[in-house]
Amino acid sequence: MTVNGSVDTGVASGIKVRHLDKHFGSFHAVKDVSFAAEDGKITAILGPSGSGKSTVLRMIAGLERPDGGEITITGDEQTWVPVQERRVGFVFQHYALFRHMTVRNNVAFGLAIRKERKPEIGKRVDELLELVQLAPFADRYPDQLSGGQRQRVALARALAPRPRVLLLDEPFGALDARVRQELRRWLDDLHRELGVTSLLVTHDQEEALELANEVVVMHHGRIEQIGTPDDVYNRPASPFVAGFIGSANVIEGRVEGDHLRFGNHVMSGAATHLANGAVAHAYIRPIDVRITEDDSNGAYRATVERVNNLGPSSKIRFRLTDGQPLLADLPNEVLPILEAGQQVLLDLRNVKVFESESEDELGALEEPVAAP
Amino acid sequence: MQEQVGTLVREDPRPAKPAAGSRARQVARAAMGRWSLRSVALLYLGLMVALPTAAVVIRGFGGGLAALKEALDAPGAHQALMLSVGLAALTAVINAVLGTVVAYVLVRYRFVGRGVLSTLVDIPFAVPTLVTGVMLVALYGPNSLVGGFFIDHGFQIIFARPGILLALLFVTLPLVVRTVQPVLHQLDLAEEEAARVLGASRWVTFRKVVLPHLRSAVVAGGLLSFARAIGEYGAVVILSGNLLNKTLTAPVFIYQLISDFKPDAAAAVATLLFGLSFTLVLVTERLTRGRPA
Amino acid sequence: MSTQGELRPARLSAPTRKRLVHGGLIAVALVYVGTLVLAPLVGITWAATRAGWHTWSATFADPTARHAYVLTGVITLVTVVVTAILGVVVALVLSRDLFPGRGLLSAVADLPIAISPVIVGLMAVLLFGTGGWFESWFSARGIRILFAVPSIAIVTLFICIPFVIREVTPILQELGTEEEQAAKTLGATSLQTFFRVTLPNIRWGLLYGIALSTARAIGEVGAVVVVSGLIAGQTETATLFILRAFDQFHDETGYVVALTLAMVSIVLLAGIEIFKHREEKELSR
Numbered sequence: 023m024t025v026n027g028s029v030d031t032g033v034a035s036g037i038k039v040r041h042l043d044k045h046f047g048s049f050h051a052v053k054d055v056s057f058a059a060e061d062g063k064i065t066a067i068l069g070p071s072g073s074g075k076s077t078v079l080r081m082i083a084g085l086e087r088p089d090g091g092e093i094t095i096t097g098d099e100q101t102w103v104p105v106q107e108r109r110v111g112f113v114f115q116h117y118a119l120f121r122h123m124t125v126r127n128n129v130a131f132g133l134a135i136r137k138e139r140k141p142e143i144g145k146r147v148d149e150l151l152e153l154v155q156l157a158p159f160a161d162r163y164p165d166q167l168s169g170g171q172r173q174r175v176a177l178a179r180a181l182a183p184r185p186r187v188l189l190l191d192e193p194f195g196a197l198d199a200r201v202r203q204e205l206r207r208w209l210d211d212l213h214r215e216l217g218v219t220s221l222l223v224t225h226d227q228e229e230a231l232e233l234a235n236e237v238v239v240m241h242h243g244r245i246e247q248i249g250t251p252d253d254v255y256n257r258p259a260s261p262f263v264a265g266f267i268g269s270a271n272v273i274e275g276r277v278e279g280d281h282l283r284f285g286n287h288v289m290s291g292a293a294t295h296l297a298n299g300a301v302a303h304a305y306i307r308p309i310d311v312r313i314t315e316d317d318s319n320g321a322y323r324a325t326v327e328r329v330n331n332l333g334p335s336s337k338i339r340f341r342l343t344d345g346q347p348l349l350a351d352l353p354n355e356v357l358p359i360l361e362a363g364q365q366v367l368l369d370l371r372n373v374k375v376f377e378s379e380s381e382d383e384l385g386a387l388e389e390p391v392a393a394p
Numbered sequence: 395m396q397e398q399v400g401t402l403v404r405e406d407p408r409p410a411k412p413a414a415g416s417r418a419r420q421v422a423r424a425a426m427g428r429w430s431l432r433s434v435a436l437l438y439l440g441l442m443v444a445l446p447t448a449a450v451v452i453r454g455f456g457g458g459l460a461a462l463k464e465a466l467d468a469p470g471a472h473q474a475l476m477l478s479v480g481l482a483a484l485t486a487v488i489n490a491v492l493g494t495v496v497a498y499v500l501v502r503y504r505f506v507g508r509g510v511l512s513t514l515v516d517i518p519f520a521v522p523t524l525v526t527g528v529m530l531v532a533l534y535g536p537n538s539l540v541g542g543f544f545i546d547h548g549f550q551i552i553f554a555r556p557g558i559l560l561a562l563l564f565v566t567l568p569l570v571v572r573t574v575q576p577v578l579h580q581l582d583l584a585e586e587e588a589a590r591v592l593g594a595s596r597w598v599t600f601r602k603v604v605l606p607h608l609r610s611a612v613v614a615g616g617l618l619s620f621a622r623a624i625g626e627y628g629a630v631v632i633l634s635g636n637l638l639n640k641t642l643t644a645p646v647f648i649y650q651l652i653s654d655f656k657p658d659a660a661a662a663v664a665t666l667l668f669g670l671s672f673t674l675v676l677v678t679e680r681l682t683r684g685r686p687a
Numbered sequence: 688m689s690t691q692g693e694l695r696p697a698r699l700s701a702p703t704r705k706r707l708v709h710g711g712l713i714a715v716a717l718v719y720v721g722t723l724v725l726a727p728l729v730g731i732t733w734a735a736t737r738a739g740w741h742t743w744s745a746t747f748a749d750p751t752a753r754h755a756y757v758l759t760g761v762i763t764l765v766t767v768v769v770t771a772i773l774g775v776v777v778a779l780v781l782s783r784d785l786f787p788g789r790g791l792l793s794a795v796a797d798l799p800i801a802i803s804p805v806i807v808g809l810m811a812v813l814l815f816g817t818g819g820w821f822e823s824w825f826s827a828r829g830i831r832i833l834f835a836v837p838s839i840a841i842v843t844l845f846i847c848i849p850f851v852i853r854e855v856t857p858i859l860q861e862l863g864t865e866e867e868q869a870a871k872t873l874g875a876t877s878l879q880t881f882f883r884v885t886l887p888n889i890r891w892g893l894l895y896g897i898a899l900s901t902a903r904a905i906g907e908v909g910a911v912v913v914v915s916g917l918i919a920g921q922t923e924t925a926t927l928f929i930l931r932a933f934d935q936f937h938d939e940t941g942y943v944v945a946l947t948l949a950m951v952s953i954v955l956l957a958g959i960e961i962f963k964h965r966e967e968k969e970l971s972r
Contacts, residue, residue, distance in 0.1 A: 101417070112868075131883075453813055
């Protein structure tokens with residue numbers, strides 16, 4: 023779990039990006055980005071819109087020109103090679119299928135360009151259509167297909183010319199939730215079968231955490247953290263990552279020695295690594311707000327304000343004695359019967375405390391955060 | 395299956411190109427591509443359109459404003475311009491109203507002959523303007539089907555202003571209809587239905603709900619018609635008789651000046667005419683493009 | 688409820704009123720367009736058929752008439768090809784290349800629509816006539832522009848410039864560049880991308896623009912009458928032929944040629960309608 027993962031692994035494969043930089047006019051879109059996408063694995067670049075992730079992907083593909091930095095694909099330096107010669111497969115968010123060609127001709131395009139022989143092309147197209155399960159649609163046109171089908175065609179088309187790597191720019195962003203899930207699972211299976219080095223850009227953290235072997239979290243053009251899904255979820259390296267990945271209760275407080283004071287409460291031992299007197303934020307996931315019987319270890323007194331039973335789990339809104347709200351999201355099997363107005367004791371686990379940076383470092387929460 | 399699948403992606407006998415590109419070369423190549431296209435476009439339009447236009451304007455203003463005024467004071471210039479402006483204005487107004495009716499009917503109603511009507515509206519775009527004049531002479535001329543009837547009743551169509559007006563209306567009909575139609579298409583019927591439910595009569599609904607949306611399109615169509623009508627030559631020259639003060643329009647007048655070897659006077663009147671219609675077309679562009687979604 | 692026996696005037700029921708209004712509007716539209724457009728077409732068909740078979744065959748045999756048709760055809764072909772190719776170039780630049788002065792370029796492309804054709808003829812006179820800007824350069828090389836075929840081509844070109852540009856530019860803007868980007872990632876060069884992806888996508892708008900320019904080129908008279916010199920059998924286009932026929936009181940010959948041109952334009956109109964319809968369908972996909 024490092025902020026900038028190690029880049030010189032010495033292996034001449036996969037995708038390596040070093041000190042990439044890009045301005046659009048006066049807007050600094052990508053700031054000194056370096057990371058490596060390991061050969062044969064899926065790496066996800068995760069971040070909110072405007073974080074620069076698509077720009078990074080497009081620079082790797084050659085669709086944008088970097089202002090500085092280096093791009094290496096399977097050992098070849100590609101920074102200034104024109105896009106046509108890079109042999110990457112690219113999948114667009116809105117499919118970008120050739121509207122005047124049949125599915126078959128779309129998939130065959132990359133091969134036809136290279137003037138491969140007709141029978142070879144036909145064989146390969148059939149292979150790929152089988153793979154994406156669209157063989158019966160070979161002679162249809164894109165506007166006769168559903169969104170999910172179009173994206174599968176786009177994938178087949180990208181894979182047909184045997185690219186070295188596969189780049190996907192928010193591939194499921196234009197699809198509705200159910201189709202998105204299906205295609206996610208399907209991409210996972212596909213990747214298992216094919217083993218292509220894949221770089222996936224997305225703002226959907228569920229997607230990133232589910233699919234990727236490694237996650238690169240980006241914000242405002244910079245890399246916030248590189249790590250496995252487990253790393254970025256459970257060991258966020260910055261307030262942004264803590265707030266962006268998963269949901270979080272955010273509590274603002276002040277550092278007193280080793281402790282964090284907020285409202286009427288003190289979180290002992292929570293701020294050992296922070297400067298005394300500084301303003302800091304504590305991040306607690308809703309799953310880590312637990313009801314306890316044990317009053318000894320700094321448990322917090324709270325009142326139950328609202329309970330929403332969602333089937334297998336419940337969302338509960340608590341309020342501490344000084345008015346601080348806390349949201350819990352817990353499986354029903356660990357919960358006792360709760361009623362509004364009831365008094366309980368809360369234990370907060372896995373609290374991450376960061377010194378305050380700017381306002382927008384705070385991640386999103388379902389409910390407003392109370393000021394101290 | 396594994397082997398087969400394995401070859402789906404990895405194997406490729408051709409190695410990737412060695413890192414041949416250098417930054418300078420790539421930047422230069424992209425810039426060259428962009429500039430070659432750009433320069434073709436600039437050369438084409440600059441040479442073919444901007445240059446000739448400049449020639450007329452410079453010649454027109456060549457002797458300064460005094461010479462311009464002198465040229466415009468030449469016999470016939472005022473009358474020709476006034477006639478053209480007047481007829482064009484009348485054309486614009488008539489077609490603004492009736493053209494809107496036609497557009498409304500085409501968009502909102504289904505009836506036998508709707509397709510034919512739509513095609514008829516496009517005919518003026520296809521037919522040569524001179525043929526338009528000829529058709530009107532064939533229909534309303536002294537030896538024709540209908541013309542004899544009118545002349546007997548003392549009503550002159552050909553070689554008189556009504557004929558010119560008919561020609562101008564013909565030529566500008568599609569301009570209003572095709573400008574208003576797309577706007578009507580995009581109107582949300584829900585607004586009108588809401589007004590009706592609230593008790594507004596059909597006419598009031600049209601005036602207060604539909605018309606405001608159409609206003610800029612109708613005005614744009616009207617201005618385009620005006621600009622077109624003021625410069626029309628082919629449809630007019632055959633049936634106007636070219637009688638000064640009666641049926642001599644500005645374009646025909648300019649032609650006479652040219653054939654009389656008076657290029658300066660011609661350029662002066664031309665500049666005026668051109669300035670007027672160009673301004674109108676610019677305004678029209680602004681009106682049709684700057685519409686809120 | 689008021690005084691018994693008072694007769695109230697019968698009011699039409701609402702649905703009847705609605706139908707009357709609708710019917711009235713439709714009638715107005717049909718009558719207007721019918722009298723304005725359809726009637727003249729009928730008129731000329733009547734006049735031309737009344738001219739009789741001998742006028743028709745005489746006109747087709749007439750070498751000057753033949754020459755006029757051929758000249759119109761050649762000029763139209765050259766005009767359409769040049770304005771189509773260069774029009775697409777301009778459309779590409781206007782829709783995809785962002786550079787300062789793009790708005791000015793767009794306005795210049797629209798200019799010919801606002802100019803009376805006679806003024807276009809005047810432009811040619813001012814550039815190539817005696818004392819014109821380019822006159823000495825061309826006459827020194829023995830090339831006749833004015834009162835010869837080249838000037839006819841030049842003015843017709845000027846007038847037809849906007850059509851393809853105006854039709855293709857919005858399509859390119861609407862389509863965006865994603866398909867072209869996809870083609871490039873698949874290895875296509877810029878030229879391959881243009882011919883395999885861009886061109887098929889603009890084809891209906893392009894054809895519509897071409898049909899409109901063809902119709903305009905065939906029908907051009909105002910500019911041509913100024914520059915051609917009106918030399919029958921050499922620089923006389925079909926439209927000029929008609930003018931001369933009426934000038935010399937050979938009305939019937941005039942009607943025959945006019946109807947011929949009208950028939951050609953009706954055929955073009957069919958093309959125009961089809962291409963326009965396809966273009967609209969494209970844009971709504």
